[in-house]
Amino acid sequence: MSAPIYIVSGLPRSGTSMMMKMLEAGGLEPVTDGIRSADDDNPKGYYELEAVKRTKQDPSWVPKARGKVVKVISQLLMDLPDTEHYKIVFMRRNLDEVLSSQQKMLVNREEEDGAADENMKSTFAAHVEEVEGWMRKSSHVDTLFVSYNRMHSDSEAQIERIAKFMSADLDKGKMASVVDPALYRQRKA
Numbered sequence: 001m002s003a004p005i006y007i008v009s010g011l012p013r014s015g016t017s018m019m020m021k022m023l024e025a026g027g028l029e030p031v032t033d034g035i036r037s038a039d040d041d042n043p044k045g046y047y048e049l050e051a052v053k054r055t056k057q058d059p060s061w062v063p064k065a066r067g068k069v070v071k072v073i074s075q076l077l078m079d080l081p082d083t084e085h086y087k088i089v090f091m092r093r094n095l096d097e098v099l100s101s102q103q104k105m106l107v108n109r110e111e112e113d114g115a116a117d118e119n120m121k122s123t124f125a126a127h128v129e130e131v132e133g134w135m136r137k138s139s140h141v142d143t144l145f146v147s148y149n150r151m152h153s154d155s156e157a158q159i160e161r162i163a164k165f166m167s168a169d170l171d172k173g174k175m176a177s178v179v180d181p182a183l184y185r186q187r188k189a
Contacts, residue, residue, distance in 0.1 A: 003067035004142075005084050006166065008047075009074050009131075010091030011124055013098045015148035016071050019091055020047035022178045023069045026163075026170035031061070031070040047071050055079040074131045082140050089162060090135070092128075093148035095121050155179045 006028060008019045024030045024047075036046045051061040052072050056079040063084065072080065080086060099121055135143045144165040151158045155176050163170045 002085070004087045005062065005065045005067075006069035006168075007077070007080075007086050007088040008069060008071045008091065009077055009088055010093070010148075011074055011098050011128065014091040014093040015146075015151065016073065016091050017047050018148070018151070018178065019089055019146065020069065020071050022159075022162075022175040023089075023166075023170070025174040025178050026168075026172065027174075028069040028166075028168065028170070029067075031065045031068045052076055055081075074127065077131055078134055082138070084140065086141050087166060088135065088141055088143045089165070090132075090143055090145050091148055092145055095124055097149075098124065151179055 006023065008016050008023065010016050020030055020032075030047055031049055032047050033049050033051070035050050036048045049061065049070055051058070052070065053076065055062070055072075055076060059079075059081045062081055066084070074090070077088070132143075135141050142165070144161065146158055146162065156172075159170075159172045159175050162175075163172055
């Protein structure tokens with residue numbers, strides 16, 4: 001049987017880049033192209049692969065990711081071909097924090113005025129519900145839900161869960177060193 005493809009997913013601004021860096025530090029090889037470089041919003045990098053955006057039209061990158069980890073935002077998960085086995089670490093984060101972080105990023109890029117949109121919150125919630133339903137029904141997918149918020153309050157327990165789920169020999173100490181409280185900037189009570 002082929003090695004699984006490890007996927008890190010979640011909404012944008014939910015901690016997917018942090019998780020990619022953690023898994024890289026732990027010993028998994030990330031599949032990235034380096035096109036999107038680190039910036040003030042993600043100073044440790046985005047860990048993206050442009051080809052993921054075109055998976056529906058061209059999934060040729062997918063088999064090359066066996067045994068490696070790749071970031072696939074939640075909006076693109078259902079484009080993954082069902083001919084592979086995926087172990088998905090799905091990042092969850094307080095939706096108010098996701099929206100706040102996203103708005104801050106857009107303001108930094110001068111793409112939006114930063115006004116929060118309550119409609120976006122309900123759209124995100126409905127989307128996550130749909131994707132979670134797809135993951136539960138898909139026989140080629142195993143999923144572990146990881147809270148970004150808990151990663152900052154109890155990283156040791158979360159890293160233990162991840163290592164067990166991945167069935168990989170991960171360096172948990174190096175993974176823990178990636179969690180940077182200074183980068184948890186959009187906290188909500």
